[in-house]
Amino acid sequence: xxxxxxxxxxxxxxxxxxxxxxxxxxxxxxxxxxxxxxxxxxxxxxxxxxxxxxxxxxxxxxxxxxxxxxxxxxxxxxxxxxxxxxxxxxxxxxxxxxxxxxxxxxxxxxxxxxxxxxxxxxxxxxxxxxxxxxxxxxxxxxxxxxxxxxxxxxxxxxxxxxxxxxxxxxxxxxxxxxxxxxxxxxxxxxxxxxxxxxxxxxxxxxxxxxxxxxxxxxxxxxxxxxxxxxxxxxxxxxxxxxxxxxxxxxxxxxxxxxxxxxxxxxxxxxxxxxxxxxxxxxxxxxxxxxxxxxxxxxxxxxxxxxxxxxxxxxxxxxxx
Amino acid sequence: xxxxxxxxxxxxxxxxxxxxxxxxxxxxxxxxxxxxxxxxxxxxxxxxxxxxxxxxxxxxxxxxxxxxxxxxxxxxxxxxxxxxxxxxxxxxxxxxxxxxxxxxxxxxxxxxxxxxxxxxxxxxxxxxxxxxxxxxxxxxxxxxxxxxxxxxxxxxxxxxxxxxxxxxxxxxxxxxxxxxxxxxxxxxxxxxxxxxxxxxxxxxxxxxxxxxxxxxxxxxxxxxxxxxxxxxxxxxxxxxxxxxxxxxxxxxxxxxxxxxxxxxxxxxxxxxxxxxxxxxxxxxxxxxxxxxxxxxxxxxxxxxxxxxxxxxxxxxxxxxxxxxxxxxxxxxxxxxxxxxxxxxxxxxxxxxxxxxxxxxxxxxxxxxxxxxxxxxxxxxxxxxxxxxxxxxxxxxxxxxxxxxxxxxxxxxxxxxxxxxxxxxxxxxxxxxxxxxxxxxxxxxxxxxxxxxxxxxxxxxxxxxxxxxxxxxxxxxxxxxxxxxxxxxxxxxxxxxxxxxxxxxxxxxxxxxxxxxxxxxxxxxxxxxxxxxxxxxxxxxxxxxxxxxxxxxxxxxxxxxxxxxxxxxxxxxxxxxxxxxxxxxxxxxxxxxxxxxxxxxxxxxxxxxxxxxxxxxxxxxxxxxxxxx
Numbered sequence: 001x002x003x004x005x006x007x008x009x010x011x012x013x014x015x016x017x018x019x020x021x022x023x024x025x026x027x028x029x030x031x032x033x034x035x036x037x038x039x040x041x042x043x044x045x046x047x048x049x050x051x052x053x054x055x056x057x058x059x060x061x062x063x064x065x066x067x068x069x070x071x072x073x074x075x076x077x078x079x080x081x082x083x084x085x086x087x088x089x090x091x092x093x094x095x096x097x098x099x100x101x102x103x104x105x106x107x108x109x110x111x112x113x114x115x116x117x118x119x120x121x122x123x124x125x126x127x128x129x130x131x132x133x134x135x136x137x138x139x140x141x142x143x144x145x146x147x148x149x150x151x152x153x154x155x156x157x158x159x160x161x162x163x164x165x166x167x168x169x170x171x172x173x174x175x176x177x178x179x180x181x182x183x184x185x186x187x188x189x190x191x192x193x194x195x196x197x198x199x200x201x202x203x204x205x206x207x208x209x210x211x212x213x214x215x216x217x218x219x220x221x222x223x224x225x226x227x228x229x230x231x232x233x234x235x236x237x238x239x240x241x242x243x244x245x246x247x248x249x250x251x252x253x254x255x256x257x258x259x260x261x262x263x264x265x266x267x268x269x270x271x272x273x274x275x276x277x278x279x280x281x282x283x284x285x286x287x288x289x290x291x292x293x294x295x296x297x298x299x300x301x302x303x304x305x306x307x308x309x310x311x312x313x314x315x316x317x318x319x320x
Numbered sequence: 321x322x323x324x325x326x327x328x329x330x331x332x333x334x335x336x337x338x339x340x341x342x343x344x345x346x347x348x349x350x351x352x353x354x355x356x357x358x359x360x361x362x363x364x365x366x367x368x369x370x371x372x373x374x375x376x377x378x379x380x381x382x383x384x385x386x387x388x389x390x391x392x393x394x395x396x397x398x399x400x401x402x403x404x405x406x407x408x409x410x411x412x413x414x415x416x417x418x419x420x421x422x423x424x425x426x427x428x429x430x431x432x433x434x435x436x437x438x439x440x441x442x443x444x445x446x447x448x449x450x451x452x453x454x455x456x457x458x459x460x461x462x463x464x465x466x467x468x469x470x471x472x473x474x475x476x477x478x479x480x481x482x483x484x485x486x487x488x489x490x491x492x493x494x495x496x497x498x499x500x501x502x503x504x505x506x507x508x509x510x511x512x513x514x515x516x517x518x519x520x521x522x523x524x525x526x527x528x529x530x531x532x533x534x535x536x537x538x539x540x541x542x543x544x545x546x547x548x549x550x551x552x553x554x555x556x557x558x559x560x561x562x563x564x565x566x567x568x569x570x571x572x573x574x575x576x577x578x579x580x581x582x583x584x585x586x587x588x589x590x591x592x593x594x595x596x597x598x599x600x601x602x603x604x605x606x607x608x609x610x611x612x613x614x615x616x617x618x619x620x621x622x623x624x625x626x627x628x629x630x631x632x633x634x635x636x637x638x639x640x641x642x643x644x645x646x647x648x649x650x651x652x653x654x655x656x657x658x659x660x661x662x663x664x665x666x667x668x669x670x671x672x673x674x675x676x677x678x679x680x681x682x683x684x685x686x687x688x689x690x691x692x693x694x695x696x697x698x699x700x701x702x703x704x705x706x707x708x709x710x711x712x713x714x715x716x717x718x719x720x721x722x723x724x725x726x727x728x729x730x731x732x733x734x735x736x737x738x739x740x741x742x743x744x745x746x747x748x749x750x751x752x753x754x755x756x757x758x759x760x761x762x763x764x765x766x767x768x769x770x771x772x773x774x775x776x777x778x779x780x781x782x783x784x785x786x787x788x789x790x791x792x793x794x795x796x797x798x799x800x801x802x803x804x805x806x807x808x809x810x811x812x813x814x815x816x817x818x819x820x821x822x823x824x825x826x827x828x829x830x831x832x833x834x835x836x837x838x839x840x841x842x843x844x845x846x847x848x849x850x851x852x853x854x855x856x857x858x859x860x861x862x863x864x865x866x867x868x869x870x871x872x873x874x875x876x877x878x879x880x881x882x883x884x885x886x887x888x889x890x891x892x893x894x895x896x897x898x899x900x901x902x903x904x905x906x907x908x909x910x911x912x913x914x915x916x917x918x919x920x921x922x923x924x925x926x927x928x929x930x931x932x933x934x935x936x937x938x939x940x941x942x943x944x945x946x947x948x
Contacts, residue, residue: 158813160812165415165418165513168414168415169408169412171409173439173502175440177333177334178406189810192810196807196810197811198408199334199406201331201333289411292812
């Protein structure tokens with residue numbers, strides 16, 4: 001079940017004035033399509049030529065502004081595609097690279113504005129692709145500039161479920177209890193509702209800290225009950241140190257998996273969601289769940305801040 | 321108290337058997353469930369289904385030392401096999417089928433679920449053979465001995481039946497082989513999907529255990545076991561928890577088997593009242609029927625008296641562990657409710673508080689008459705004089721006065737002052753204190769009751785400080801109510817895949833609550849304003865599905881018994897009320913009353929605006945910051 005393993009983690013902060021990509025360009029860069037400064041920010045920082053091929057994901061292509069699509073495609077030399085087509089192209093790139101005898105495929109995914117479902121689909125494809133050819137994976141993230149969250153409860157929780165079948169977890173012991181690892185965002189009531197839904201034995205709460213310190217204030221205010229009631233299992237993490245976060249999360253979830261079925265509920269920064277998917281790639285017992293409807297809120301966070309980070313790792317087949 | 325400490329006040333899934341047994345309170349519902357028959361245990365979240373099933377398992381009964389424990393152990397003549405399940409396990413199984421054709425998915429999902437049942441069965445056998453050196457007989461309950469050669473033979477027989485290859489002829493090896501099977505199921509499913517080309521024949525070829533009939537498998541296994549311990553007439557019971565998350569075909573199979581199952585193997589199945597099973601076609605000409613084939617036990621109380629008796633037992637169990645409250649009666653801790661809870665039949669079951677009843681009535685009636693012309697007209701029409709308020713049954717209008725007293729109190733509290741005067745702002749909350757009100761608000765739901773009791777008990781310094789002040793009781797009752805409302809505000813609107821709505825659950829509840837509040841307080845005075853509703857033909861699927869989710873969370877309570885197998889197939893023409901726990905949130909009395917068509921209530925509420933009348937956080941007695 002654990003078909004891949006991950007190694008060689010590194011992280012670098014990107015220079016806000018432009019960070020020229022060095023070395024071999026990425027074979028494929030995947031970003032989200034959109035008109036805000038945050039959508040193309042990472043590609044701008046890395047500079048033209050950092051990727052041979054760019055795909056911008058949009059799952060509402062039919063309703064997108066055609067001129068905006070053309071401008072984006074022209075400016076970034078990109079193709080705007082939906083999630084399904086993006087995953088197909090990723091897998092066909094893998095097949096081509098493998099056929100041509102390439103040692104690895106270099107893929108960059110800018111997760112800043114991707115939805116959680118899109119991330120689930122993409123990372124599931126990476127997991128599949130890595131069984132064919134090693135993937136040099138770079139995950140880019142641009143922190144949003146602070147924007148006030150809604151005061152009221154977040155929009156509807158439509159469905160609370162695993163984000164993708166590849167991340168639904170599996171167990172040889174269904175009799176074990178459920179433990180949840182939840183990272184909180186600034187959506188009021190979301191995390192509490194999801195935790196209650198799962199009726200877990202225990203819960204661990206990751207609280208994000210970043211240079212945009214006003215986020216933390218809102219996060220604390222909107223998750224006061226959850227954080228207060230979990231005081232002995234609250235873990236503070238730095239959003240812009242994803243490798244540290246990966247190892248802390250992996251260590252925690254590995255420990256939990258010996259005596260429970262761990263379910264990750266990564267609200268808040270998309271980078272933590274990506275890190276959770278990487279942890280679930282490493283551990284078959286871990287599931288990554290999401291709340292449908294949650295991404296509606298993050299639409300407010302469209303302005304790029306001066307803080308961007310790139311996390312890299314190798315994803316390989318266990319049989320390699 | 322925080323939301324989470326309230327929610328996890330009694331989460332039996334997260335507790336050890338000793339912890340569950342230590343706080344267990346037997347009830348008539350438990351007795352109904354425990355008998356030697358098939359049973360469906362139907363109730364909303366937190367209503368205690370897991371606790372009841374676990375207490376019927378071998379481990380639960382061995383851990384139980386309460387007053388009735390010995391009697392139960394003496395009278396129960398079956399071995400309970402507790403089969404845990406939960407939403408996460410259900411989603412894991414569902415994920416196996418993503419992108420796979422329905423037939424193959426059904427086969428694989430069934431195999432996964434069946435393997436879990438087999439693991440639980442082997443665990444129960446291990447427990448029966450466990451040699452415990454304890455002075456207490458209960459730890460040896462249903463313990464048996466078996467010669468090692470016989471045990472090996474049993475293991476070999478079961479392995480053959482279940483198509484397993486254990487490394488050694490031991491029950492432990494059987495369990496390991498079953499765990500390995502689960503891993504194989506997960507791995508094969510991934511490979512089938514990744515490969516893209518598979519067929520039912522290939523699935524059956526690579527997974528030879530696919531399609532094993534689970535009921536017969538368990539039945540034959542326990543027959544083999546019992547034969548070796550010379551108890552051929554032994555009975556076993558599968559205790560299937562949270563069975564609504566099981567694959568459809570398995571639910572259909574088990575529910576159908578309630579009629580046809582061998583009496584060697586009984587089923588006790590816990591279900592949500594509006595789970596997907598209620599939408600299943602059992603595909604049989606003679607479906608199982610209640611009483612003949614199974615007993616249906618519902619964990620909600622339309623009869624308040626029954627709930628109060630259970631609440632009193634829970635109270636006694638909790639206070640037995642609180643030295644400062646030992647031997648205290650509930651009324652000594654909570655006092656009596658300030659306002660009577662009056663049923664629609666006019667029966668009052670709670671006496672009034674310290675102020676003399678007639679003084680209190682006269683004060684409330686006079687205050688309301690001053691600011692409410694419609695009440696004044698009502699009094700005139702009924703020829704009720706405030707100088708002679710007498711609630712005795714033989715007094716003129718005695719029944720009417722007694723019946724409207726709580727309505728007058730609510731209306732008076734929320735109506736504000738007469739024209740030109742400042743509107744009253746202080747919430748009317750004294751109705752939510754006193755033992756009768758606390759017990760009624762808990763709805764007999766152990767999680768809610770324990771949540772409130774825990775908070776209120778923490779206020780008790782010494783027995784001299786009893787009863788706990790009304791303000792402190794109100795505070796904890798209101799926080800519990802508000803927390804429940806907060807949780808309802810985050811409930812997902814799609815559950816079990818089949819039950820979907822576009823309407824947020826709390827929004828619908830708010831509209832209903834607002835309608836009742838307006839009829840009670842804003843509109844012309846009525847002797848018997850509606851506080852319940854029935855689902856009429858004009859209610860569409862979207863609203864009905866929203867109500868189904870509300871029922872599963874205990875947010876609305878049905879007056880009638882569920883008339884379908886394991887719950888409500890349709891809600892049409894059923895009568896409901898809002899949970900009494902939401903009464904403080906919507907500023908409503910804890911009271912039964914007449915019903916109104918739901919379509920009418922929603923139309924009126926919508927026409928008057930969607931803003932609900934829930935109390936703002938600042939009205940909950942303490943600043944928000946100190947509540948959580």
